Structure formats: C-alpha cells, structure tokens
Amino acid sequence: MNLTASVFQGIPPLVLGAASPLVHVSDGRLTIDPGFLWQLGITKQTFMFMLGGALTLLFFWSYARRVGKEPVPSRWGNLVESLLEFIRDQMTRPFIGEHGDRYVPLITTFFVYILITNLLGLVPLFDYLGHGSNTGTGQLAITGALALSAFVSYHGLGIKEQGSLWTYFKNLFPHVPLFVLPIIVPVEIIAHIVRPCALAIRLFANMLAGHTMIAVLLGFTVVFKEGFEIAGFAIAATSVLAVTALTFLELLVAVIQAFVFAFLTTVFLAGAVHPEH
Amino acid sequence: MNIPVETLNSVVSLLAQAEPALPPNLYKAIGAGIAGIGAGLACIGVGIGIGRIASSSVESIARQPEASGDIRGAMILTSAFIEGVCLFAVVVSLLAVMGFGTSG
Numbered sequence: 001m002n003l004t005a006s007v008f009q010g011i012p013p014l015v016l017g018a019a020s021p022l023v024h025v026s027d028g029r030l031t032i033d034p035g036f037l038w039q040l041g042i043t044k045q046t047f048m049f050m051l052g053g054a055l056t057l058l059f060f061w062s063y064a065r066r067v068g069k070e071p072v073p074s075r076w077g078n079l080v081e082s083l084l085e086f087i088r089d090q091m092t093r094p095f096i097g098e099h100g101d102r103y104v105p106l107i108t109t110f111f112v113y114i115l116i117t118n119l120l121g122l123v124p125l126f127d128y129l130g131h132g133s134n135t136g137t138g139q140l141a142i143t144g145a146l147a148l149s150a151f152v153s154y155h156g157l158g159i160k161e162q163g164s165l166w167t168y169f170k171n172l173f174p175h176v177p178l179f180v181l182p183i184i185v186p187v188e189i190i191a192h193i194v195r196p197c198a199l200a201i202r203l204f205a206n207m208l209a210g211h212t213m214i215a216v217l218l219g220f221t222v223v224f225k226e227g228f229e230i231a232g233f234a235i236a237a238t239s240v241l242a243v244t245a246l247t248f249l250e251l252l253v254a255v256i257q258a259f260v261f262a263f264l265t266t267v268f269l270a271g272a273v274h275p276e277h
Numbered sequence: 278m279n280i281p282v283e284t285l286n287s288v289v290s291l292l293a294q295a296e297p298a299l300p301p302n303l304y305k306a307i308g309a310g311i312a313g314i315g316a317g318l319a320c321i322g323v324g325i326g327i328g329r330i331a332s333s334s335v336e337s338i339a340r341q342p343e344a345s346g347d348i349r350g351a352m353i354l355t356s357a358f359i360e361g362v363c364l365f366a367v368v369v370s371l372l373a374v375m376g377f378g379t380s381g
Binding site for chain 1: 350353354357358360361364365367368
C-alpha cells in the first residue's frame with residue numbers, strides 16, 4: 001500500500017475554517033487507519049495517549065538498564081535522577097516525610113506521563129496523523145481516567161497504610177464533637193468526590209482552552225481571506241505571530257499542569273496516609 | 278395571561294418585522310450568548326485573584342530577594358489553581374452552548 005498516497009488522501013482540513021474551530025480540538029480517526037482501529041475505539045487522541053505511555057516507559061527504562069553499571073550517571077541519567085530528586089525533595093518529603101520515599105515512583109509516573117502527553121500535543125506535524133487534535137489530555141475521558149487512577153491510588157494506599165478499611169474511614173473525617181458530625185460528613189464526602197473531578201477538569205480544560213485559542217486565531221487567516229487583500233495579509237501575519245507567542249505559553253501551561261496534577265496527588269496522598277488529628 | 282411570555286413574544290414579533298429571516302433557534306442563540314457572558318464574568322474574579330497573587334509575590338521578592346526562587350514557585354503553583362477555577366466556568370459555558378446549540 002502506498003503510504004504517502006494514503007496519508008495525503010486523508011489530509012485533514014488543517015488550514016480551512018471548517019464549521020467551527022472546535023473541529024480542530026475534537027477527536028477523530030487516525031489517517032492510516034485500516035478500519036478496525038476505529039471500531040475498537042482507538043481515535044487519534046487515544047493513540048497519542050498510548051504513545052505518551054510508550055515514551056514514558058522509554059524515558060525511565062533507558063536509564064534503568066544502566067543504573068547499576070556505571071558509577072557516575074551520564075547526561076541522560078542526570079536528567080532522570082534530577083527529576084526524581086526534585087519530586088522527592090519538593091513534593092513528597094515536605095508532605096509525607098522520610099517514609100514517603102516509596103511513593104516517589106507513583107508521583108513521578110503521573111508527572112512524566114502527563115507532561116509527555118501534553119507536550120505531544122504541541123508537536124506541529126503530528127496533526128497529519130489524523131483528524132482532530134493531537135493532545136491526548138484534551139479529552140475528558142482520558143483525564144478522567146488519570147484522575148480516577150489517582151483517586152484509587154491514594155485511597156488504596158491510605159487503606160493499606162492505616163491497616164483496615166474502618167480505621168481509614170474513621171480518619172477521613174476530622175475528629176469533632178458528635179453534634180457537628182451530620183454537617184461535616186456530607187461536606188467531606190462531597191469534597192472527596194469533587195477533588196478528582198477537579199483534577200480531571202483542570203487538566204482537560206487547560207489543554208482544550210489553549211488549543212482552541214490557537215485554532216481560533218489561526219482561523220482568522222481563513223475568515224479574512226475574501227475581499228480583504230492587503231489587510232488580510234496583515235491580519236494573517238499578526239495572527240501567526242500571536243499563535244507563536246501562544247504556543248510558548250502553551251508550553252509553559254503544559255509543564256505547569258503536569259506539575260499541578262502531581263502536586264495535588266501528593267497532597268491527597270499525604271492526607272490519606274497521614275491524617276491530621 | 279402570562280405577562281413575561283407575552284412580552285417576549287411581542288419583542289420577537291417586532292424583531293421578525295424588522296428582519297424577515299429570523300434564525301429558527303433564536304432563544305438558543307441568546308442562551309449561548311448569555312453563556313459567553315457567564316464565562317467572561319468568571320474571568321473577572323480570576324483576574325483579580327491572580328493580580329493579587331502577583332502583587333504580593335512581587336512585593337515579597339522585593340523585600341527579600343534571596344527567597345525569590347521559593348516565592349516564584351509558589352506564585353506559579355497558586356496561579357495554576359486559580360486558573361483552573363476560571364476554566365471550570367469555561368467548561369460549564371461550553372456545555373451550555375453545545376448542549377443547546379444546534380441539537381435539541
């Protein structure tokens with residue numbers, strides 16, 4: 001099969017205004033799709049998320065093979081180790097303390113996975129891989145899955161740390177006098193349910209908003225192309241400059257949102273493992 | 278007689294006289310516009326909040342420049358949280374627009 005021909009047959013309407021800018025941030029099928037992938041449910045964003053997972057594994061495994069064999073870490077090993085030290089010193093130890101070192105791999109996995117998937121959305125030519133956006137985390141299903149796994153992780157680790165389910169359940173609510181309890185219990189339950197939802201929506205909305213802004217600004221070049229000859233060129237040049245600046249901001253937002261997700265997971269983990277009395 | 282519905286119907290018929298082609302889902306379009314206003318209202322609070330964060334963090338960096346690393350980290354982290362609140366409102370207004378936009 002001629003790969004080039006098939007790729008360019010399914011060329012997504014990147015520079016056309018389409019119906020709305022939201023076409024460029026929604027999900028679609030892959031270009032080189034033999035048909036059964038779409039029926040399996042593998043869309044472009046799902047594929048990007050799986051690619052992010054493969055890159056995360058590669059990120060750690062590439063150093064993990066060599067960690068026992070060389071006395072001094074190489075440049076790449078330095079990067080991986082400094083990332084792990086950053087998470088241990090800035091995130092886990094201030095909240096959980098020394099024995100929270102065993103949770104560093106979990107938090108680092110969340111951080112690196114979300115960082116890589118966010119950054120894959122900014123690679124320019126990946127758009128040709130399919131229709132729609134190439135940000136894996138720009139979809140509430142994927143960020144919801146990440147938040148759900150964080151939820152299960154910190155509650156599960158809290159239950160394991162505190163022994164039994166009943167002890168953990170009692171420690172979920174602050175120890176207040178009995179007559180305040182009917183007010184505290186529903187509020188705490190709602191808070192515990194809302195927190196992972198907030199994690200999911202924060203990440204999803206940040207990624208979606210950034211890419212929608214870029215799609216809207218780039219759509220100006222299309223909208224103004226009829227009848228605005230010279231001014232249209234000026235508008236197009238301005239919008240491309242604005243999109244360049246926005247892409248730098250998106251880079252910052254991608255890193256910050258990954259950090260915020262990992263940070264909040266650490267805070268919730270600390271609350272589950274060490275409840276305040 | 279239902280006064281608000283009567284008033285609204287008379288306004289709509291006035292608009293229909295002024296412009297012959299009324300969009301078939303005028304109320305949905307108005308609702309979508311109000312959703313946009315709601316998203317803008319959420320951004321007012323966020324602008325005030327992040328402005329206060331920035332002002333107090335810049336002031337404390339000016340007071341104690343050797344703590345600027347910690348202060349900068351705290352500033353960026355807390356700004357990300359408050360930005361998240363604005364984006365919750367944006368998601369809600371997107372739901373309002375999409376849910377009632379062209380379908381149902």
